[in-house]
Amino acid sequence: MHTNFLSLTTELLVGFFALLILTKVLGKNQITQLTPFDFISALVLGELVGNAIYDKEIGLQYVIYAIFFWGSLIYFIEMLTQKFRGTRAYLEGTPALIIANGKIQYEELRKNKLDLNQLQHLLREKSVFSVREVQYGVLETNGSVSVLKKQQFDTPINKDLNIPAKSVSLPILLILDGELITESLQQLNMSEEWLKEELLRRGIPEIKAVMYAEWLEGEGFEIQTYDRKKGSK
Known part of the structure; x- marks a missing residue:
């Protein structure tokens, strides 16, 4: 045995x-x-x-x-x-155009063994709840659908709204599940004492009380404790 x-x-x-x-x-x-x-x-x-x-x-x-x-x-x-x-x-397959100019390409659906209910499900995964919103839809080789919406249903971007461009930074995770991430402090070139002082300013006594804390350039802190209270920036 x-x-x-x-x-x-x-x-x-x-x-x-x-x-x-x-x-x-x-x-x-x-x-x-x-x-x-x-x-x-x-x-x-x-x-x-x-x-x-x-x-x-x-x-x-x-x-x-x-x-x-x-x-x-x-x-x-x-x-x-x-x-x-x-x-x-031959080995990976090719993408298939299943919606073209707003029209469902039924023969392409048949070739790819896809019915209309499955198509609706795949569209809903892309936050599309009506075919009328779609200009083009492509069935990818992994079974997902890529969607190009019609202009009137598309989400405007900053350029469309004439919003001035500004630099974008990645948030730096400082505390996760009550544990300090020292590499992040080194990335910010800050000490553990600095972080503890920032927590005390927000009425948080210790690092272990923090469920999630991050720092974003230009935005400051996002701090959430286990009692669901949110720290200020």
């Missing part, structure tokens, strides 16, 4: 870290741009690892082999599509 647990633990550890390494090698697009092929590949890879780990007749070497052989095939396909543009349409 002890030997079985030790063997299973070893296989789980090896499988875990092998998958972690494989994920790093394959890159972020396996998640952020998940195509149907990528999704199926991930399922098959998980199934291979699961079966290899829990099948007593399969040793540790087969777990590693299954992960890296399947991962090598995925990596090969990724390299192929990167280096040879002509293979992308």
Whole structure:
């Protein structure tokens, strides 16, 4: 019994870290741009690892082999599509224009096995509740829809409203879940004492009382404590 647990633990550890390494090698697009092929590949890879780990007749070497052989095939396909543009349409698919000049392209929906209810659902995910708002709609290879709204339904931008341009800064997270982020203080070139004084000015006794705190250039602090009170800027 002890030997079985030790063997299973070893296989789980090896499988875990092998998958972690494989994920790093394959890159972020396996998640952020998940195509149907990528999704199926991930399922098959998980199934291979699961079966290899829990099948007593399969040793540790087969777990590693299954992960890296399947991962090598995925990596090969990724390299192929990167280096040879002509293979992308066959291996990754191509975007489809399913709404053109405000008209639903029914034949394109049929080709892509998409019905009108699914189209409505995808549009609502883009905050579009009526087809009349859409000038063009493109079905992407990962199954999402990109929408270009008609001019009268589009959101105005600062340029349209003649709002003067100004520089934009990223907020710097200082405290998260009651813990100080020292790297952020170094980025601001400020000390922990400075931050504590700023908290005291707002009636907050200690860092642990803060759920979330950030600093934004030109705006100041955004501080929220666990009692839902919000600090001033």
